[in-house]
Amino acid sequence: MPILAPNSNVSASYSSLSPSKIISRKPSFRADSSDNHELFSEPYKASMTSPTSTSTSNKSKNVETVIYILGWYLFSLSISxxxxxxxxxxLDFKFPILITSFHQFCLMILSGIVLWVKPRLRPTINTKNHDGDIINRPSNSQSKFISFLSIFKISLFTYLKQIFPCxxxxxxxxxxxxxxxxxxxxSLxxxxxxxxxxxxxxxGLLFRLExxxxxxxxIVLIMTGSVxxxxKKPQKIGLALTEEDDHNNFGILxxxxxxxxxxLRWSFTQILLKHNDYTNNSISTIFYISPSMCLTLFLFGLGFEGWxxxxxxxIWELEGIFGTILLILIPGVLAFMMTLCEFKLLSVAQVITLSIAGIFKELLTIILSALIFGDKLSFINCLGLLxxxxxxIWYNYYRFKENQNKEFEGYSSLNGKDETEDDEVSIGSSNLDMNSNSKIDSIEMKKL
Known part of the structure; x- marks a missing residue:
C-alpha cells in the first residue's frame, strides 16, 4: 500500500496549466525507465535491423499480439x-459493493507482489535525483520491505489531488x-x-481535453440514438424472457x-495520471489507486449493504468460510490477469488492432451471455448495437487520421532543423511518442 507522507516533496501541480495545455503535452515517460525502454525501444531498433530480422521480429510480435488478445478475451469474458x-x-450474492472492495484489496496485494519481483516497474521519483543518480540506498539495518515501501512514498496533498479523483x-x-x-x-x-x-x-469537451x-x-448524437x-424493451414471447432480462429501468440507470x-475517469486520467511520476505504468497505477478505491467502496458498502x-x-454456511472467501477473491485475480494482458498488449499491438479486438470482445460477450444465461435481444436492440x-469505428478512424496528420506535421517541422541536429533520432522519438500516446488512449478506452 502506498505510503502517504505529508512532509515529502510535492510534485508539480497540474493546476498551473490549463487543460488545453495539458492535453497538448505528451505523456511524461522517463528516459531512464526500463519499462518505457521495453515499450518504446523495439520500433526504433527494428528500423536499424536487416529485412530478415525485421520479418522475424514482426512474426514474433504478431504471435505475441494473438496470445495477449486471447488472454485479454479469456480474463475479461470470465470476469463479466x-x-x-x-x-x-x-449465486445471488447480494453484496456487490462490499465484494468489489475486496476485489480492489486483492488487486493491491497482487500489484505489490509484481512490483516487488519486477523492480523496473517501480516509480523512480523517490530513488533517483535530477541527475539520475540513485539516492536513499537502504542501510544494512533497514529491512528490504521497509525499503520497498519507501519507494512508493507520496505526499498526502499529491495523492488527494492527483490520484484520489481517479x-x-x-x-x-x-x-x-x-x-x-x-x-x-x-447482454444489455x-x-x-x-x-x-x-x-x-x-x-473531454467540458474539460477542454478535446x-x-x-x-x-x-458521433455523440448518433451514440445517443443508438442507446x-x-x-428499448423487447416484446415478451411466452416465458422466453426472464424477469431479470426485462430491461429493468433502475438497472439501466x-x-x-x-x-x-x-x-469522468478517462478525463481524470488524461489530466492527472499521464504526467504523474508515480503512475508511469498499469501495475504502478493499480498499486496507488486500489487502496483508496477499496476504502471508498467498503465505506459505501457498509452504508448501503450493511456488514x-x-x-x-x-452463502457462508452453504459454501463454508474458505469457499466463500475464494469465491470473493477469484474476480480480483481475473481482473489483475486481464490488466497484465492489456499491459503487454500495449507494447505489441497497433491502435486499430486494439479497437477491432475490443469490439469483437463485446460481441463475444453478448453471444456467450445468450448461450449461458439465455439473454434475448430484439431486432431494434441489435440494430442499436450495430x-x-x-x-x-468511425471515432477510432477519426483519431487515427488525426494522429497521422500530427505525425506528418512533426516530420515537416523536423525537415526545417539545422543539419547538425540528429534528425534520425528526433524523428524516431517523435514517432514513438505519437504511437505511445495513441496506444494509451486506446487502452484507456478498452478499460471503459
Missing part, C-alpha cells in the same frame, strides 16, 4: 460472466457496474457500457451512471 453469475440469480471515478464505475448485474442481463449491460465513448467525448469538431458532435434503441463515471447482513448471508460499433 462470473460477476453476472455471482450478483445475479446464479480512484473515486473508478470506484463509481466498477461499483455501479457490479450492482447493475442484479437488475439487468449481461455490455451494449449500454459501449456508450461510454459518448461520455468520454462530453467530458477540441470541438462537428464530427465529435455527430435509445438498445434500451445504473449502467448509464457507470458509463458516465467511465468518461451484519454480509456476514450473516446464507450503430454503436460503427460509431466507435
Amino acid at each position: 460472466i462470473y460477476n453476472k453469475w455471482m450478483f445475479g440469480k446464479g 480512484s473515486l471515478a473508478s470506484a463509481g464505475d466498477i461499483g455501479l457496474s457490479n450492482v447493475s448485474f442484479k437488475f439487468i442481463s449481461l 449491460y455490455t451494449m449500454l457500457k459501449a456508450s461510454s465513448l459518448m461520455f468520454v467525448l462530453l467530458f 477540441k470541438f469538431h462537428w464530427r465529435l458532435l455527430v 435509445i434503441m438498445m434500451v 445504473l449502467v448509464l451512471g457507470a458509463s458516465m463515471m467511465s468518461g 451484519s447482513n454480509f456476514t450473516q448471508s446464507p 450503430i454503436t460499433f460503427v460509431d466507435i
Whole structure:
C-alpha cells in the first residue's frame, strides 16, 4: 500500500496549466525507465535491423499480439460472466459493493507482489535525483520491505489531488457496474457500457481535453440514438424472457451512471495520471489507486449493504468460510490477469488492432451471455448495437487520421532543423511518442 507522507516533496501541480495545455503535452515517460525502454525501444531498433530480422521480429510480435488478445478475451469474458453469475440469480450474492472492495484489496496485494519481483516497474521519483543518480540506498539495518515501501512514498496533498479523483471515478464505475448485474442481463449491460465513448467525448469537451469538431458532435448524437434503441424493451414471447432480462429501468440507470463515471475517469486520467511520476505504468497505477478505491467502496458498502447482513448471508454456511472467501477473491485475480494482458498488449499491438479486438470482445460477450444465461435481444436492440460499433469505428478512424496528420506535421517541422541536429533520432522519438500516446488512449478506452 502506498505510503502517504505529508512532509515529502510535492510534485508539480497540474493546476498551473490549463487543460488545453495539458492535453497538448505528451505523456511524461522517463528516459531512464526500463519499462518505457521495453515499450518504446523495439520500433526504433527494428528500423536499424536487416529485412530478415525485421520479418522475424514482426512474426514474433504478431504471435505475441494473438496470445495477449486471447488472454485479454479469456480474463475479461470470465470476469463479466462470473460477476453476472455471482450478483445475479446464479449465486445471488447480494453484496456487490462490499465484494468489489475486496476485489480492489486483492488487486493491491497482487500489484505489490509484481512490483516487488519486477523492480523496473517501480516509480523512480523517490530513488533517483535530477541527475539520475540513485539516492536513499537502504542501510544494512533497514529491512528490504521497509525499503520497498519507501519507494512508493507520496505526499498526502499529491495523492488527494492527483490520484484520489481517479480512484473515486473508478470506484463509481466498477461499483455501479457490479450492482447493475442484479437488475439487468449481461447482454444489455455490455451494449449500454459501449456508450461510454459518448461520455468520454462530453467530458473531454467540458474539460477542454478535446477540441470541438462537428464530427465529435455527430458521433455523440448518433451514440445517443443508438442507446435509445438498445434500451428499448423487447416484446415478451411466452416465458422466453426472464424477469431479470426485462430491461429493468433502475438497472439501466445504473449502467448509464457507470458509463458516465467511465468518461469522468478517462478525463481524470488524461489530466492527472499521464504526467504523474508515480503512475508511469498499469501495475504502478493499480498499486496507488486500489487502496483508496477499496476504502471508498467498503465505506459505501457498509452504508448501503450493511456488514451484519454480509456476514450473516446464507452463502457462508452453504459454501463454508474458505469457499466463500475464494469465491470473493477469484474476480480480483481475473481482473489483475486481464490488466497484465492489456499491459503487454500495449507494447505489441497497433491502435486499430486494439479497437477491432475490443469490439469483437463485446460481441463475444453478448453471444456467450445468450448461450449461458439465455439473454434475448430484439431486432431494434441489435440494430442499436450495430450503430454503436460503427460509431466507435468511425471515432477510432477519426483519431487515427488525426494522429497521422500530427505525425506528418512533426516530420515537416523536423525537415526545417539545422543539419547538425540528429534528425534520425528526433524523428524516431517523435514517432514513438505519437504511437505511445495513441496506444494509451486506446487502452484507456478498452478499460471503459
